[in-house]
Amino acid sequence: MTSAAPPVVTPVQFQTSNTMDSPDGNMTLTLVASGASYSLFISSKPDEQKVKIYEKEELSSHKLEIPYNTWSPDNKYVFLKESTPTLNNYYVFSTTGNPVSDNAQQVNIQELFSQKLPDYKITDVTGWAGPTLIIVNVSANKDGQNISFWFDVSNQSFTQLGTYFN
Amino acid sequence: MGILIVIIFGSFLYPFITTKKVPCANTISCQNAPKFEAETNVTGIYNNQPVFVPNISLSKNENVNPVLGIQTSRGEKHIYVNLATQTLSAYEGDSLILQTPISSGRWGKTPKGDFTIWAKFRATRMAGGSGADYYDLPNVPYVMFFSNDEVPGSAGFSLHGTYWHNNFGHTMSHGCVNMKTTDAAKIFEWTDAPANGNQGTKITIYGDPPV
Numbered sequence: 001m002t003s004a005a006p007p008v009v010t011p012v013q014f015q016t017s018n019t020m021d022s023p024d025g026n027m028t029l030t031l032v033a034s035g036a037s038y039s040l041f042i043s044s045k046p047d048e049q050k051v052k053i054y055e056k057e058e059l060s061s062h063k064l065e066i067p068y069n070t071w072s073p074d075n076k077y078v079f080l081k082e083s084t085p086t087l088n089n090y091y092v093f094s095t096t097g098n099p100v101s102d103n104a105q106q107v108n109i110q111e112l113f114s115q116k117l118p119d120y121k122i123t124d125v126t127g128w129a130g131p132t133l134i135i136v137n138v139s140a141n142k143d144g145q146n147i148s149f150w151f152d153v154s155n156q157s158f159t160q161l162g163t164y165f166n
Numbered sequence: 167m168g169i170l171i172v173i174i175f176g177s178f179l180y181p182f183i184t185t186k187k188v189p190c191a192n193t194i195s196c197q198n199a200p201k202f203e204a205e206t207n208v209t210g211i212y213n214n215q216p217v218f219v220p221n222i223s224l225s226k227n228e229n230v231n232p233v234l235g236i237q238t239s240r241g242e243k244h245i246y247v248n249l250a251t252q253t254l255s256a257y258e259g260d261s262l263i264l265q266t267p268i269s270s271g272r273w274g275k276t277p278k279g280d281f282t283i284w285a286k287f288r289a290t291r292m293a294g295g296s297g298a299d300y301y302d303l304p305n306v307p308y309v310m311f312f313s314n315d316e317v318p319g320s321a322g323f324s325l326h327g328t329y330w331h332n333n334f335g336h337t338m339s340h341g342c343v344n345m346k347t348t349d350a351a352k353i354f355e356w357t358d359a360p361a362n363g364n365q366g367t368k369i370t371i372y373g374d375p376p377v
Contacts, residue, residue: 023347023348024220025351069332071332072332074217127331127334127336128331129331129333130212130213130215130330130331135336163272165336166376166377
């Protein structure tokens with residue numbers, strides 16, 4: 001079948017932003033940078049009142065960003081990307097501002113991963129496969145093989161997948 | 167003469183003999199004709215996890231931000247889905263109305279080609295797979311079924327909103343084109359189903375998804 005020729009359009013790079021609505025449009029995540037200080041806010045429609053859930057002073061070589069798929073599908077969690085000269089950290093927060101786990105306000109996926117799976121390095125965290133499952137793309141240190149894992153926020157475990165989310 | 171008769175007869179039958187059956191997008195729910203279906207306070211299943219299912223609001227005042235250009239038509243409506251970049255672009259004539267990441271088929275292929283929307287439902291149930299791949303998703307929102315001569319409506323392929331994952335820009339589905347629910351709502355309001363002898367809005371799906 002001959003298909004209609006699509007127009008030549010350069011897709012917008014949907015990577016990071018300083019604000020992102022939840023997929024259902026009911027909540028908004030806002031990252032405000034003031035010098036080296038970053039503050040993270042959650043607001044809900046319709047009142048739009050911002051509630052701060054996190055703040056951090058960053059080194060000048062570091063940068064915090066909101067990834068496109070930051071929101072968990074049930075709006076209970078968000079994750080941020082922190083770029084540094086050596087590696088990227090990915091922090092998971094509860095949108096209520098409550099601790100994600102028993103003893104931590106946020107979970108650092110990079111830190112946990114490097115402790116549990118030192119034979120791999122994270123190349124990207126793409127988004128949510130489910131309410132508590134984050135997709136983590138990695139490459140094997142030995143041979144560079146690309147593999148995807150689920151990180152389960154509820155129990156902080158990693159599960160290797162049989163498919164790679166390119 | 168006998169050989170000529172066989173050739174003519176075979177040519178007539180060829181389209182029917184070689185017609186391939188198109189796999190169904192949702193193997194369980196597409197056994198029946200699609201219909202509007204909305205349930206209240208139910209739970210879905212996806213990736214072996216229970217999934218919170220949003221209730222469907224049918225209020226006419228439902229907060230759906232309209233797509234740009236609704237007051238004056240700028241030309242024919244046409245949706246392009248680029249499987250290579252996992253992007254949907256909606257046009258009126260040459261005017262780009264909306265561009266957004268989507269998730270096309272990973273566990274089943276999203277068909278490529280030129281299609282038209284043949285039905286729209288504010289919500290419906292989608293179920294399929296088996297074992298670890300089993301899913302049951304009530305209240306799938308803003309569903310726009312599409313078809314062509316090779317991919318019939320009964321195969322159940324559609325554009326629709328998504329409440330069970332948020333990994334747009336990457337293949338995730340069983341063949342449908344998953345969209346953020348807010349984007350699907352805009353497209354749902356903007357597209358046309360068949361009416362008054364006119365076909366529904368055109369959709370062109372092209373490119374090869376990332377391996």
